[in-house]
Amino acid sequence: MSPPAASSLAAGPVPTRLNGMTSSLHHRAIENLGTRIIAGELPAGHVMLAEQLEDELKVSRSVIREAVRVLQSLGLVETTKRVGIRVLPPSRWNPFDPQVIRWRLASDARGAQLRSLAELRAAVEPAAAELAAQNAPAPLRLELVDVAYAMRDAGLNGEVPRFLDLDIQFHSLLLSGSGNEMFANLMGQVAETLTGRTVHGLMPDHPNEAALQWHVDVAEAIARGDAAAAREGSDRILRRTMARMADTWTEQPRVFIPVRR
Amino acid sequence: MSPPAASSLAAGPVPTRLNGMTSSLHHRAIENLGTRIIAGELPAGHVMLAEQLEDELKVSRSVIREAVRVLQSLGLVETTKRVGIRVLPPSRWNPFDPQVIRWRLASDARGAQLRSLAELRAAVEPAAAELAAQNAPAPLRLELVDVAYAMRDAGLNGEVPRFLDLDIQFHSLLLSGSGNEMFANLMGQVAETLTGRTVHGLMPDHPNEAALQWHVDVAEAIARGDAAAAREGSDRILRRTMARMADTWTEQPRVFIPVRR
């Protein structure tokens, strides 16, 4: 009785795994709806019925209900009795949620999302460098210096994969060393953007020599506790990065979220 | 049949409403578990069983399951078959989620949370000011100037509640004007910290005159599109704010989240 002839969520006959993530029905329902909402396929104000979703996704009520609850906590939908499940406008979405970010990166708004992340990173990393210079534990400072030098060598030798690895590690250590868990949490997003940049061929085989040296400078400033120098160096790196990436998101429309009063 | 004699989640016999938020069983279960996990009452690694939670909270399986699913999406717990529901360490929590922030503000880590938010704000607002000077729509610029002057007047006259309102409005407009939805999303948290600061008597009756003028300067710099001046002015305001709040979180332990490799 249980298995329907065709299931729109069942990609394979066997519940497969992807990227180590659980591929439960619940998870797939979230993915399906989240993707479609953020892509604009299900526009703000659109009302769905739980029963209709069960039907459409060929899953039971419990799966739909659990998925809707999660989407609700992300600000993607709201539920009202006698009405149904209403899609909320983008201004209600939680822009910091990793899933929302991932879905936006997979949508037409990819450029805008990359810009938002880059701007956030450009704002945060210099502050993190300053804090790291003041607070980071000694072993982390030493590791940061090591990584910076290794990164410079890899960059000069054109070892692209190794360079990317070290680059991600450098910026992760920096954010982690700030001792601010919100800053540290941006590691994941930073890694994703750096990786994406390389994969999309936006990185030259031999990174700019000056930029490589700036990384070393930042690491050493943090190591000796020079907060101002760490901040300045980090700011220099990120202004250059922003300048080089700016044309990626040229003319992406900006969204101004109204102030709620 | 349905209503048990005593329900540990049922504050009132009738499903009441609080702050306009739905007070469904589901919501109360999330609140109960989220609070206890973040307070450390349910430590990382602690394993619970769904059945045990049904029993403890006196609710049905579906309520527990939906709550657990939401907590899972926040990174507070993970579920494993044959094991149960395991509480995750703080490094796995999503530090940007509004609920997580609220629970942390209500816990012993309140000081650390306030510091994190303040540092984030100090990093973001100058960047937002810079972006607002470049991108904000004209009406928003005009409103910002109006609010800045009104805020200065209210501050000079010692109209504390009005000043707080305008202060929140000023910083909200600034963040909104950046055209970065992540920055704009910080409005809520900023409002909370500003309100909390006033409520806790950390604000003098008459705000510093220079600081009031700095707000006007920032608004006018944004109005005329002077990005550098907007950034510097905003940076000045926030450095002063940070300096004045620093002793609030003296000696709050910093947490260094390890870099995952």
Next chain:
DNA sequence: TGACACCGATGTGTGCAGACATCAAAACTC
């Protein structure tokens, strides 16, 4: 006759209870 307040019908989410399916940890066998 028209406008308005009341009130019951209706439909939808919410919550409950029980069953079976699935799968990984743990125990067991060789």
Next chain:
DNA sequence: GAGTTTTGATGTCTGCACACATCGGTGTCA
């Protein structure tokens, strides 16, 4: 120690009862 079986928890499905927001009909009053 490797492979197999057992076991016990979550995952999924289903039927039912209830709460309650919305809608539309009915009655009252001007």
